[in-house]
Amino acid sequence: MQDVSSLVAEAREGRPRAVARLISLVEGASPQLREVMAALAPLTGKAYVVGITGSPGVGKSTSTSALITAYRRAGKRVGVLAVDPSSPFSGGALLGDRVRMSEHASDSGVYIRSMATRGHLGGLAWAAPQAIRVLDAAGCEVIIVETVGVGQSEVEIASQADTSVVLLAPGMGDGIQAAKAGILEIGDVYVVNKADRDGADATARELNHMLGLGASRDAGDWRPPIVKTVAARGEGIDEVVEALEKHRGWMEERGVLAERRRDRAAREVEAIAVTALRERIGDLRGDRRLEALADRVARGELDVYGAADELVAGVTG
Known part of the structure; x- marks a missing residue:
């Protein structure tokens, strides 16, 4: 090895x-x-992480490929983590070949990796934060994280990206209705893709109206822009990149970027610590301490919270 x-x-x-x-x-x-x-x-902290999310069929992979082209034209090294559903048989990524991004396969300035969710809720692989760190250390200046199609509660991308891009498309049924409960709260940039279809203008107007109904903003606060694209033809992609760079500049100017990264690190540390504690508690199955506490709870001598406090004190002491 x-x-x-x-x-x-x-x-x-x-x-x-x-x-x-x-x-x-x-x-x-x-x-x-x-x-x-x-x-x-010591090698991380330099890459700009862009999250791409949206309902299935809105063109996430096509948009990601178009963004890769735009960033490469600007001379930037690009890393892509494409998080896919897990195969029920192998546990691997179902869409591992990323056909829509195959045009970049021979470009040494692009690294594309599919990752399986392995059943993890939220549309992201559990290992994604550390994989992002690998690409950052490897010199990728921009890292694009494309998630599986999301629903109302699967908005975890906002906790992993510096800037979150939410894709919608006309003719996708009640796409904006489905987005109301969560996605409209996480986007920093909104993209109406497939804008050559009927209903694109109406989708953009409805989206703009719904964003206006959200939390009131003070002067100087970021108002998420809405960009219309036809990613399959590369139309509007330069405007998306411009919106991303404006958001990055706004965050850097106000210290928001550093704050988001600290929050991200705190969540990751907490998750690892909780996992370690869970494993240590799991090792107590059959241990006399756990059995004794369970016996006292069953006899009504101790409540479950008191028993849990004793167990944690025993594990961490």
Whole structure:
């Protein structure tokens, strides 16, 4: 097995196999994962993370491919994490070949990786935050995270991206109605794709109206723009990139970007700590301490909260 330091050095040089190996260590929860993250930590924090989400069929992969083209034209290295549903048989990503992005496969300045959700709710793979860190350390200046199609509650992309882009399209039934409960609260930029179809203007107007009904904004607050695109032809993509750069500049000017990244780090640390505690408590199955507490609860001598407090104190003490 190749040592971590050489893998990280090769990833820094942009070697795709090294990047792929590091992400595989992340996805597989390798025993080397702690060493990998410790080695990557000083090399991260430079990439701009853009999240792409929206209902199935709105053109997320096509839009992502068009954004890759635009950023590459500007000379930026681009990483893409395409988070797909898991295969019920292998656990792998169902759309792993990312056919719509195949035109970038031979570009050394683009790294595309499909990741399976493995049943994780929220449209993101559990390993996505650490995979983002790998691409960041590997020198990707822009990282695009494309999620599986989302519903009302699957809006986790907002917690992983610096800027969240929500895609809608005309003729998708009650697309905006489906978005009301969550998606309209997370978008920093809204894109009405397939704008050459009938109803695109009406979709944009309704979206603008609904955004206006949201929380009141003070002067200087960010108002999410609405951009119309035909991603399959590359139309409107430059305007999307412009909107993204404006949002990034607004965040940097007001300290919002640093705050979002701190919040993101806090959630990740908390998640890892909770997982570790859960594993330690799980190891107590059959342990006398847990059995004794359960016995006292069953006899009415101790309430469940008191028992839990004792258990946590025993595990963490």
